[in-house]
Amino acid sequence: MxxxxxxxxxxxxxxxxxxxxxxxxxxxxxxxxxxxxxxxxxxxxxxxxxxxxxxxxxxxxxxxxxxxxxxxxxxxxxxxxxxxxxxxxxxxxxxxxxxxxxxxxxxxxxxxxxxxxxxxxxxxxxxxxxxxxxxxxxxxxxxxxxxxxxxxxxxxxxxxxxxxxxxxxxxxxxxxxxxxxxxxxxxxxxxxxxxxxxxxxxxxxxxxxxxxxxxxxMSTILSVLSGKVGFQIQYQLIFCVWMLSFNPRLCAQINKYNIIPVMADILSESVKEKVTRIILAVFRNLIEKPSEREVVQENALAMIQCKVMKQLEVLEGQKIEDEDITEDIEYLSTKLVDSMQDLSSFDEYSSEVKSGRLEWSPVHKSEKFWRENCMRLNEKSYELLKILTKLLETSRDPLVLCVSAHDIGEYVRHYPRGKNIVEQLGGKQLVMQYMTHEDPNVRYEALLAVQKLMVHNWEYLGKQLQQDAN
Structure with a gap:
């Protein structure tokens, strides 16, 4: 063969x-x-x-x-x-x-x-x-x-x-x-x-x-693939990522540049078999090559978050004669299903934040989730908190801004000592500037987040607001 x-x-x-x-x-x-x-x-x-x-x-x-x-x-x-x-x-x-x-x-x-x-x-x-x-x-x-x-x-x-x-x-x-x-x-x-x-x-x-x-x-490859380029450049640069992914140590670094979401988007839009083949080959390497289980899990979760499983189902329904493509689809489907079974709510949340593609998934509005996991945003030198702050600084997507502001508010509501941390990271100032945003949903979430950052007794304030409304 x-x-x-x-x-x-x-x-x-x-x-x-x-x-x-x-x-x-x-x-x-x-x-x-x-x-x-x-x-x-x-x-x-x-x-x-x-x-x-x-x-x-x-x-x-x-x-x-x-x-x-x-x-x-x-x-x-x-x-x-x-x-x-x-x-x-x-x-x-x-x-x-x-x-x-x-x-x-x-x-x-x-x-x-x-x-x-x-x-x-x-x-x-x-x-x-x-x-x-x-x-x-x-x-x-x-x-x-x-x-x-x-x-x-x-x-x-x-x-x-x-x-x-x-x-x-x-x-x-x-x-x-x-x-x-x-x-x-x-x-x-x-x-x-x-x-x-x-x-x-x-x-x-x-x-x-x-x-x-x-x-x-990798930053350069990401910036080119994130723009509007033809399928030939997509293929050649993803080929470069594929070659990088053969090094187990580099595999641990590749998705720190958020390359999986970009390739997932290309996969969903591609009509060229060679582009599909090379993306699946990269995804397989990102699961197969790393020596650390944590890296494998993070890469798998990033693929799940970016709806790669849905794309695999679509590909399975097509008549693809290439045995390498069908083998990679089968391999990835099995591994991603296994990862989903081991997936905790915090794993799901962490993967979503790292992808930068925030949406109103159930964990964001879960009181139980924030009560049990708020302090985990302090892990790895406040990694997730820094990403949320960065999204507030760089994103132009109203949905991402809404969810980021909401999550920062929930973090300090359940972990009041986190207010100083958010302020040191510049999160408080960023949230406040969105109180005048053109999108009403962004303004609303920014206002709620600022209230949580400013008051010491959120539960008391909530009850007072409810009484005033009645």
Missing amino acids: TSLYEKLEDDVDEGPRLPTGTGTDATPLNLFEKEATEVRNHRVNWQSYVQGQMISQEDFIFIRDYDNAQTERRDQLIQTLGPTCAKTFIRLMGRIAKEMTVRYILTTIDDMLKENPERVVIFVEHAKKTKTSPWTPFLNMLNRQDKFTINQASRIIAKLACYGKERMGAADLKFYFTWLKQQLTAPANQFVQTVAESLQQMLRLNEYRVAFMENEG
């Missing part, structure tokens, strides 16, 4: 084929590939460069022979010259300013590495002689203005960093990942799929996965 990894790589025929190539879906692919084809068909007048003394006679002879050679002859040239071949390409990059020629040189190098990944060794050996790293000249290229040039350089960097035995150091990794993140979020970036391809290539290696997470890469 075809493995999931092979199948996903087949999917990437429409997106980037790793590790050897490029990709996208029919339409968008093809701005980068179209330009690359034009670059390959461009004939550089190397004679003019040598006559103008811009390149040496040695470099001219090599590049002329390489350009004119058939595949077998090119392979012989590379094997015979070895690091000298790499030296020539890098010298040409450094001595020629004309952008079209630089594009041609980079595309030639990229094609050469794509044709045979083992050829990275010639750049590695040249770098040793010059006491640099093989990717250093290409990292410098990322500062250029031409969009095709910088993306072609990025593709080469990813190949050099992954195909060989030498690994990129922390400083270069930080620089490169920062560049990739900037490109992913750059407005109207026409080459964003090529950027995602480079990231997919890098995240094949565990040490790069760890570095990407340390450089807040």
Whole structure:
């Protein structure tokens, strides 16, 4: 049977084929590939460069022979010259300013590495002689203005960093990942799929996965997936999350960025089987890979909270022939049902708050729940209380604001000593500002919460209000 990894790589025929190539879906692919084809068909007048003394006679002879050679002859040239071949390409990059020629040189190098990944060794050996790293000249290229040039350089960097035995150091990794993140979020970036391809290539290696997470890469993926992007970008970036999820330690961090709700939304709207497949594969890893039971439970609860079970039921009703998808549906359904059976009311509440998608579920209005669990909002350095406060600060959803204000009020009503904590976190000021909100329900919940924050005897005040009403 075809493995999931092979199948996903087949999917990437429409997106980037790793590790050897490029990709996208029919339409968008093809701005980068179209330009690359034009670059390959461009004939550089190397004679003019040598006559103008811009390149040496040695470099001219090599590049002329390489350009004119058939595949077998090119392979012989590379094997015979070895690091000298790499030296020539890098010298040409450094001595020629004309952008079209630089594009041609980079595309030639990229094609050469794509044709045979083992050829990275010639750049590695040249770098040793010059006491640099093989990717250093290409990292410098990322500062250029031409969009095709910088993306072609990025593709080469990813190949050099992954195909060989030498690994990129922390400083270069930080620089490169920062560049990739900037490109992913750059407005109207026409080459964003090529950027995602480079990231997919890098995240094949565990040490790069760890570095990407340390450089807040998940925040960038989340911000892109939360916006309006096509299914190809969804697929490529969720593919990146999938690769990150193979590291058990990273699995414990992934949903701290609230990625499960975003992927659950994409799953509910997706009409592309490859997007469905990769999301289910991520969800399965988030249940299967973590070593801590608490992390598994938190991830499962987040999926339950985001109504993934309902989506699994919908998928079960469809005629899906892919065995990996059906197996993942069965696995996830079983695990999520098991988690629901172990679910306490506080687990349910905690998962809902962490998802940021508050609604009037029964626990919010339950007197028994708040009486028994109010002090649990103090756990983990007031984690849930901080999230409620943050939601009051950032959310524009009236329902979320209503429930957040209500819960902060209930917390201090049942735990009066919590008033100072809420005030220190800025919750009191935030609640008070919503007393003039345009939505009447928000105003009402904010008013009640402020009353609970201000008075010492809520029960007495409640009785007085009831008597006045009568």
